[in-house]
Amino acid sequence: MARDLAQSLQAGEHPQYELSIQVIEPDQFATLPFDPFDPTAIWPADQFKIQRIGLLTLERSPDDVRTELDSARFQPENVIPGIEHVPAPSQKQGDDFSQVQQYLRSLGEFSRHRLIDNLSEELLRVPPLLLEQVLILFSRADLEFGQAMTLALGG
Known part of the structure; x- marks a missing residue:
């Protein structure tokens, strides 16, 4: 993907991305069933509308990557008024698995078997x-999926 982007820019194209x-x-915040600051959480689009705020256009690659990235790096004092820093991760006890469970239950039979096959193949290399x-966590997310993973791994 990075190579495609670099080639597009070298060819004079200006890739655009909707922001x-x-x-x-x-x-x-207090009523949400998930942590909104969790970067893996997917916010329901029907509850929190996706708002288009602009179009990001790439016009060139950096001339000096190190210098340009260092100057563009996040600095805590450079915050847009009205936007706050993310608070420290909360220690709230909650349901950390509902989104995973919804995802696993939404999979069709073929996709579910394929996921189990792919995961079990990779997990065979993991220390016991x-x-x-990992199997305990899968079972907490979805008992049926955890059991299927355990069987696929010979358990």
């Missing part, structure tokens, strides 16, 4: 103690 956001009001922990 969209979802907004949650601070008073909604770690494998046991």
Whole structure:
């Protein structure tokens, strides 16, 4: 992908990407069934509308990557007014698996078997103690999926 992007820019093309956001009001945080600051969480689009805010156009590659990236690096004092820093991860006890469970249950039979086959093939290389922990987590996310993974791994 990086090579394709570099070749497009060298050919004089200007790749564009739609820039969209979802907004949650601070008073909604306490009632959410997920941590909105979890980068793996998917916010429901029907509850938090996706708002297009612009178009990102790449016009060139950096001339000096190190210099340009260093100057563009995140610095805490460079915050847009009205946008706040992400708070430290909370220690709240909650359901960390509902989105995974919804995803696993939404898979068709073929996709589910393919996922199990691919995961079990990779997990055969994992040390037994770690494998046991992974299977426990799969079972917490979805008991049926955890059992299928255990069977696929010969358990």
